[in-house]
Amino acid sequence: MLQSMTGFGSARLDADQYSISVEIRSLNSKSMDLSVRTPKFLSDKEYEIRNMVQKALVRGKVSVTVEFTKNKSQKARNTVNKDLLKAYFTELSDVADQVGAEKGEIFRLALHMPEVLQQEEQDEETAEADWELVQPLIQEALQNINTFRADEGKALTTEIVSYIDRIRILLAEIEKQDPVRVENIRARIRGHIGELSSSEHFDQNRFEQEMIYYMEKLDIAEEKVRLVNHLHYFTETVYLPEPTGKKLGFISQEIGREINTIGSKANDATIQHYVVEMKEELEKIKEQINNIL
Structure with missing residues (x-):
């Protein structure tokens, strides 16, 4: 039975700490034209993702999007670079003294200077665990897009x-x-x-x-x-x-x-x-x- 090259498939997982969504879209193409967009912590898994998609979809202009969203409690897990914050605050205060400017907003400005607020890096073990959750979602999205193509x-x-x-x-x-x-x-x-x-x-x-x-x-x-x-x-x-x-x-x-x-x-x-x-x-x-x- 014929299959269309045009299709759409998605899958989603909502957990207490985060939400993961996968969307796959395809249009007609003479060969496999694949683009993959993933979070940074999955960048080393792109080769595996490409193999999964190419095996399942064979041909088409395909785009894969994986989004990983942490909930509010997880997003709050940022660290403050105190030394850098102090340095910015001191520098801005000195400039304010020199030009006679108000200092009321200096702390807020220093807090939002580059690299003062730093998100905790995800360790390799956590990233691998997250990949174990993302992988079946990609498979599910591929099944859904193939069902769409078959219809x-x-x-x-x-x-x-x-x-x-x-x-x-x-x-x-x-x-x-x-x-x-x-x-x-x-x-x-x-x-x-x-x-x-x-x-x-x-x-x-x-x-x-x-x-x-x-x-x-x-x-x-x-x-x-x-x-x-x-x-x-x-x-x-x-x-x-x-x-x-x-x-x-x-x-x-x-x-x-x-x-x-x-x-x-x-x-x-x-x-x-x-x-x-x-x-x-x-x-x-x-x-x-x-x-x-």
Whole structure:
């Protein structure tokens, strides 16, 4: 069954001390185009995250966002660099004395100077424990986005198969029209034979050879058979379990080649009309294939 490359999946964990959220979004792309945004303490896990995503999603323009938010009690666990605060306070006080400025706001200014308030660094053991919580959330988000992709793929499958069925119907109409086309060609040839046979330079053998070549050139029987086979192969491929977007792209090219050949060889206005409609359906298929995994 087809899968769309467009999708969204998320997962979240709310604990007493923190909240963790994972969001994964994907759009269509010819290859895997992956961007990962994580908290600083997970920076060394980016390679593992990339492997998880590439294995699960295969292809697409994918963005992964992991957010780690501590609650208020955890956020309050900041340390004050007292020596630096004193140095800032003394420096600002000296400047205030020199310019005769008020000192009422100096402590607040010193407190908010760079690196005075320092958040406690997360030790390696805590970071590893947090990764053990983040990892299953990423897996859950990947499962959710694949479910989204599968649901979108079901709609795409129905749509694309309807286009293929329409091409089959048009090919059946061509099949009905082909005997009429052949008889019209024969009638024109008979008329030309009547005109040419009266000429003193008429060469019967050469004429017959050229007519055989001409009829073979206008014969579309092989193209019709190949088109039927391509349509059948396309439909079979749609329902394969593995990703088939690229394969369907190749098959659609072959379908287009046979349709174009039928149009160029048919030399019949009615068949040309059906060929134009078949091309329209094929273009719809190609547009949808761009978004298929």
